[in-house]
Amino acid sequence: MKSQEEHGLIRINNVSHTFNTSSGKIRVLDKLTITVPKNSFCAIVGPSGCGKSTVTRLVAGLLQADEGSVWLQDQKVTSPRPVVGMAFQNPVLLEWRSILKNVMLPLEIVPNDLNMSEREARARNLLELVGLSGFEEKRPSELSGGMRQRASLCRALVHQPEVLILDEPFAALDAFTREDLWQTMHRLRSEEPFTGLLITHDLREAIFLADEIFVLSGRPATLQHTEVLSKRGQKNLDDLYSPEASQTLNTLREQIKIARQHEGPLT
Amino acid sequence: MRQIFSATFAILVFLVLWEVLVWVNDWPNYKMASPSDLWPAFWRFKGLFLVYGWETLWRTVVGLLLAILVGSAIGMLMGLSRFAREGLYPLLVGFNAIPKATVVPIVALIFVGQHDLNTVLIAFMISFFPIAVSVSIGLSTLEPEYRDILRSLGASNITIFWKIALPKTMPEFFGALKVAVTLAFIGTNLMEIVSPHGRGLGALFDSGKTNSDYPLMFAVLISLAVLGIGLYYVVIVLEHFIAGWAEREID
Ligand SMILES: Nc1ncnc2c1ncn2[C@@H]1O[C@H](COP(=O)(O)OP(=O)(O)O)[C@@H](O)[C@H]1O
Ligand SMILES: [Mg+2]
Numbered sequence: 001m002k003s004q005e006e007h008g009l010i011r012i013n014n015v016s017h018t019f020n021t022s023s024g025k026i027r028v029l030d031k032l033t034i035t036v037p038k039n040s041f042c043a044i045v046g047p048s049g050c051g052k053s054t055v056t057r058l059v060a061g062l063l064q065a066d067e068g069s070v071w072l073q074d075q076k077v078t079s080p081r082p083v084v085g086m087a088f089q090n091p092v093l094l095e096w097r098s099i100l101k102n103v104m105l106p107l108e109i110v111p112n113d114l115n116m117s118e119r120e121a122r123a124r125n126l127l128e129l130v131g132l133s134g135f136e137e138k139r140p141s142e143l144s145g146g147m148r149q150r151a152s153l154c155r156a157l158v159h160q161p162e163v164l165i166l167d168e169p170f171a172a173l174d175a176f177t178r179e180d181l182w183q184t185m186h187r188l189r190s191e192e193p194f195t196g197l198l199i200t201h202d203l204r205e206a207i208f209l210a211d212e213i214f215v216l217s218g219r220p221a222t223l224q225h226t227e228v229l230s231k232r233g234q235k236n237l238d239d240l241y242s243p244e245a246s247q248t249l250n251t252l253r254e255q256i257k258i259a260r261q262h263e264g265p266l267t
Numbered sequence: 268m269r270q271i272f273s274a275t276f277a278i279l280v281f282l283v284l285w286e287v288l289v290w291v292n293d294w295p296n297y298k299m300a301s302p303s304d305l306w307p308a309f310w311r312f313k314g315l316f317l318v319y320g321w322e323t324l325w326r327t328v329v330g331l332l333l334a335i336l337v338g339s340a341i342g343m344l345m346g347l348s349r350f351a352r353e354g355l356y357p358l359l360v361g362f363n364a365i366p367k368a369t370v371v372p373i374v375a376l377i378f379v380g381q382h383d384l385n386t387v388l389i390a391f392m393i394s395f396f397p398i399a400v401s402v403s404i405g406l407s408t409l410e411p412e413y414r415d416i417l418r419s420l421g422a423s424n425i426t427i428f429w430k431i432a433l434p435k436t437m438p439e440f441f442g443a444l445k446v447a448v449t450l451a452f453i454g455t456n457l458m459e460i461v462s463p464h465g466r467g468l469g470a471l472f473d474s475g476k477t478n479s480d481y482p483l484m485f486a487v488l489i490s491l492a493v494l495g496i497g498l499y500y501v502v503i504v505l506e507h508f509i510a511g512w513a514e515r516e517i518d
Contacts, residue, residue, distance in 0.1 A: 060419040080419045092412045096434045096512040105430070109420045139512065159420070 008035035008071075009195045010059055010163060015068035016220075017054060028054050030220035031068070036212075040232075041189060041196035043206035045252065046216030046224075047260045052199045055221075056165045059197065060084050073162060082110035085156035085194070089168045091148040093140035099151050100136035103127060106159040126154040129191055130184050146177035150184060157192055164194045170205065179237060182208050186234055203252045207245055208235055215255040225255045300485040308482035309490075315471060316490060322467040323455055324494055326383060330390025331451040335444070338395035342402025346432075352403060363396040371457050382465050386458040393454035394447035401443035405436030437510035441502065448498050456491065468494075 012034040019026045028051035036042045044052050057063040058070050061080040070077040072084075085106070093102045103123040107114060114122065127133055130150040140148055149169055156164055170178045182205060189196070200206050206213045211232040215225040230244055239245060282302045289301035296304060309316060341359070345352040371389055378385050409432055417427045459469020468487050475483035507514070 057415075060415075062415055062418055080421045082420050084419050086416060086419050088412050088415075090410065090412050092410065092416055094413075094431065094434070096437075096510075105417075106420050108430070109417060109422045109426060155416075 007074075009038040009073060010034075010036040010197065011071040012055065012058070013069045013071065015058065015065045015070060017051070017058070017063075017065050017067075027220040029065070030222045032216070032222055034214055034223060036195060036197055038195055039193065040211045041198065041209060042212045042214065043198045043200055043210035044214045044216060045200060045203060045206055045256065046221060047218045047256070048201065050216050050219045050259070051221040052216065053167055056086070056167050056197065056199060059163070060086060060165060082106075082159060083162040084165060085159065085161035085163070086165045086167070087149070087152045087156040087169045089171045091140070091145075091152035093148055093151060093155075095140055098137050098139065099127070099132065099143065100124065102140065102151060103154045103158050105155060110159040112159065123154065123158055126158060127151070129187060130154055144177075146173050146181060149173065149181060153184070153188065157188065157194065160192070161194060164196045166196065166198045166200075168199050168201065171201065178202075178205070183237075185209055190234060203249055203256070204240055206252070207248055208237070208240055213252065215252065215259060217259045218261075224259055225251075227252060227255075297479060297481050300482040304482040305486045305489060308480070308486040312471070312483065312486075316468075316486075319466060319468050319471050320490060320494060323459065323469065323491075324498075326386040326467065327390050327448075327451050327455040327494075327498065330387045330454060331394055331448060333387065333391040334395035334398055334447055334451060337391070338398030338443075338447075339402050339440075341395070341399040343406060345399065345403035346406025346436075347428075349407075352407065359396060359399060367393045367454060368457060371461050375458065375462050382459075382462055382467075385462055386455050386465075386467065389458040390451040390454040393457075394451035397443040397446045397450070398440070401439040402436055405439040406432050409435060438513040441506040441510050444502050444506075445499065448502050449495065452491075452495050452498065 012032055015029050015032045016027070017029040019028060032051075032055070034042075034044075034055075044055060046052055054063065058065055059072065059077065061077045061084070064078070072081065075081075093099070094105070097105070100120065100123055103126060104119050107119045107122070112119075124133070124136060127136060127150075130153060132147060132150055132154070135143060135147065135151075140151070143151065152169070156166075170181050173181065186209070196209075198206070198209060207229065211229055213227040213229070214223055215227070216222070217224040227248060229248065231239060286302050289299055294301075300308075341355065345355050367389065370392065374385055374388055374392075378388070413431050413435070414427055417431060422430070455467065456469040456472075459465045459467035460473050462470075464470075465473070468491055472484055472487040475481070475487060
């Protein structure tokens with residue numbers, strides 16, 4: 001058997017999906033195939049409404065595909081599994097819990113053999129890593145948007161998931177905060193072993209964070225283009241202004257343009 | 268402290284204005300009692316006030332507890348199942364639209380003589396609606412991401428309910444409870460007044476009416492107000508401890 005590095009920790013295999021809504025059927029995914037190698041960080045970009053969030057829900061086991069199959073660690077995904085951590089654009093922190101208790105939430109659900117103080121230590125550790133030490137006892141509403149998103153990342157990672165799924169987590173943040181969080185993402189990646197799947201509509205974000213970028217076509221989404229970045233892993237912001245990065249950015253822009261033409265009439 | 272001071276001050280001003288109004292217009296006792304008539308009325312019937320006040324209080328609280336239990340159950344059903352929501356909502360709205368004053372004599376007749384049951388039942392019927400609606404809205408408007416965060420970890424629906432849905436609904440629940448507590452109180456008194464040979468402050472009010480004892484009637488009104496305020500503040504204190512996280516610092 002091939003290793004998950006080459007074989008793919010996440011494999012989306014010929015997946016098609018149609019939603020039945022009151023206004024008719026919406027075909028969202030069309031024979032989509034994507035492979036994410038273990039320990040890599042991949043980004044998915046594509047026109048809005050093309051089905052990116054649907055892909056994350058399929059990988060997380062929150063949704064079953066009509067056709068095709070999704071594999072995680074060589075196991076077919078049929079229901080949610082705690083090897084996944086998720087963060088969304090909305091940080092969805094629980095206002096009645098402190099930041100620390102919010103981060104510890106997954107450990108109350110996922111089976112683990114940590115005792116209370118070990119759980120707390122793990123959460124504090126992550127909070128420190130993202131620069132939130134000193135804010136453990138605060139309520140979510142006392143934090144800025146960027147800080148809440150940092151806490152949300154900690155919660156997504158606290159149970160040491162194999163896969164971190166990020167669905168436009170930085171979309172609501174201002175440009176400077178966003179760049180700070182990009183760097184935080186790299187720091188997390190160097191300390192925590194996870195395979196990342198990032199949904200974004202920010203092409204520079206994809207270039208800065210990802211090793212590989214998948215461009216989806218307009219709805220119904222299919223894989224239109226794969227961009228393998230020459231510089232993988234750790235990057236710094238200056239790399240974004242290198243000639244290669246500009247080249248990549250141009251390619252991606254072209255691809256998005258094509259993707260948007262592909263899109264059927266607005267429904 | 269400042270709150271208590273300003274509240275006491277407001278009440279004093281109100282009493283003085285009332286007294287002055289009666290005095291200036293030279294209204295006799297049988298038209299409008301003045302605050303200075305109230306204390307003798309209280310004192311004369313102090314035993315009855317205590318006993319009947321207690322009757323009114325416990326019936327209201329029991330009715331309210333029933334309303335919380337049944338209202339929350341209906342609210343959960345409607346909040347978690349769309350089918351139940353679409354089925355039950357028109358029924359509930361229709362039920363709530365019936366003026367309870369018309370239900371009071373009916374209930375009084377059905378359970379004639381069973382004063383406690385009558386009264387508790389009306390207090391319950393009048394107050395469960397806001398609770399049911401608020402719980403159902405609280406649950407059904409839970410953003411899907413909240414559910415997904417826990418579901419993606421393999422949490423069961425029961426876990427999601429206890430960890431997220433229930434606490435998140437608490438502010439709405441207490442908002443409704445503040446309305447319900449006043450309504451339940453109204454329900455109790457309606458029944459006490461209507462029901463013949465009843466007990467409770469409502470019955471005392473009714474006997475004041477039969478005997479044209481206006482100071483007594485006003486004294487009952489005041490003690491009802493005091494009880495109402497007391498109940499309301501119990502809810503406020505509970506809210507502070509259970510859903511205090513939803514309070515925002517204003518200044
Ligand atoms: N649960 C659902 N029921 C019906 N339609 C849905 C559902 N989820 C998503 N859709 C529709 O599927 C399409 C793709 O949605 P989504 O995956 O959220 O797109 P993206 O994240 O790329 O913006 C949209 O048109 C959306 O309206
Ligand atoms: Mg989306």
